[in-house]
Amino acid sequence: MPPDGSPLEDVVMPSGSAEGVALWHAVADFIAGSTGDAQNEAFNNLALRVFRFQYQGCSLYRTWCGHLGWSPLDVTSLSRWQDIPAMPVEAFRWGHVHSEGLIENRPPLVFRTSGTTGADRGTHRVLTPELYRMSATVGFAQRFGPPSDHGAVVLGLLPGYLERPDSSLVHMVEMLRAAGWIEDNGRPSDGFFLNDVGALFDAIDALREAGRTVVLIGVTWALVDASEAWKASGRAPLTEGVHIAVTGGMKGRREEWVAERVRRALQSGFGCTEVAGEYGMTELLSQAWSLKEGVYQIPPWMRVRIRRTDDPLSINVSGSTGGVDVIDLANLSSCAFLSTQDLARHHAADITGNQSFTLLGRFDRSEVRGCNLLVD
DSSP states (O other): OOOOOOTTTTOOOEEESHHHHHHHHHHHHHHHTOOSSOOHHHHHHHHHHHHHHHHHHOHHHHHHHHHTTOOHHHHHHOOOGGGSOOEETTHHHHSOOOOSSEEESSOOEEEEOOOTTSSOOOEEEESOHHHHHHHHHHHHHHHHOOOOTTSOEEEEEOTTTTTOTTOHHHHHHHHHHHTTOSOTTOOTTOSBOSSOHHHHHHHHHHHHHTTOOEEEEEEHHHHHHHHHHHHHHTOOOOOSSEEEEEESOOTTSSOOOOHHHHHHHHHHHHOOSOOEEEEOOTTOSOOEEEOSTTEEEOOTTEEEEEEOSSOTTSBOOSSSOEEEEEEETTOTTSOSEEEEEEEEEEOTTOTTSSSEEEEEEEOSOOSOGGGGGGOO
8 A cells, every 4th residue: 555645745847938837836736735615716816827828838729719709918817717718628639739838757648538429539648647646636535535544445347448548537547546545455457347247246345345445437338237237146235335436428338328317227226325426538637526416526626617508608607507618727738728518507505606516418419610610
């Protein structure tokens, strides 16, 4: 078991422009010191700095902003993160999303999207892998507790991802295990189960008997299949000690289900009272986690903004369902301001309006037509 320690221990130092290096340290310190949600002013100031840095350094993002009518004067005079323009995640398929002026002196990570629609796969070249590690591990610890000999153990049920060496999801699971959310004498590359649900079930049973909490991160279709097999095996219901964390979708294996139908199926099969979830994507370096009822909590260095379905450039202030824009300050070397094709609404109990949301599904269309503006 690796010793507990600060997320800033053994950090790889960044290089680049003065502002890029300063921002790297500012974002790293913000992540390391994030303990709650009452950092709105600090987040706002940092987000505006990142916006100006990426407007100058990311040519694809600057082009997108220009097509939306933004001028350099508009950029410098902006005072609220809520008004920062978001670029569609599909831009990672259309060009190189990279902000000049920042790199860590270690090999970059290269992730590619799954490309389930048959379209070209997007590429995210992560030049700040240490910042990514900090974001993922600190965010996970805030939801599931710090790593320890008696803490949670992460397992992965990720067929369709595990076979791909450029999967960001597989890398994240290995990274969490390497950080200490791992069984005794385990290796980060262990803990994955491709098609052997019997071995997965035996591992869950053994960990529960040892008093460890299990966080099973799985792609939706594989978890649905596994839940049916669990029920058919006659095993006792997983009423405690296991978090079934859903991510991804059906990936063409079944018709796409709305989130509530997925939760009902998993509760019926595994016998669990709650279903957890992970909200992340290749284009983002941070994750939102749900522990129950489909309500996702984001870490303090992220924000979620809900846009109108009939006007993607306008914010949805009614509280109804809308498209998801994500601000992820850990995306410092690419683009931190992205719009997705996911549908959600802010959680009713979220008084800040940007820290928790209920994920509902996706837009029917798979492509944002406006992305064509980014192609010369």
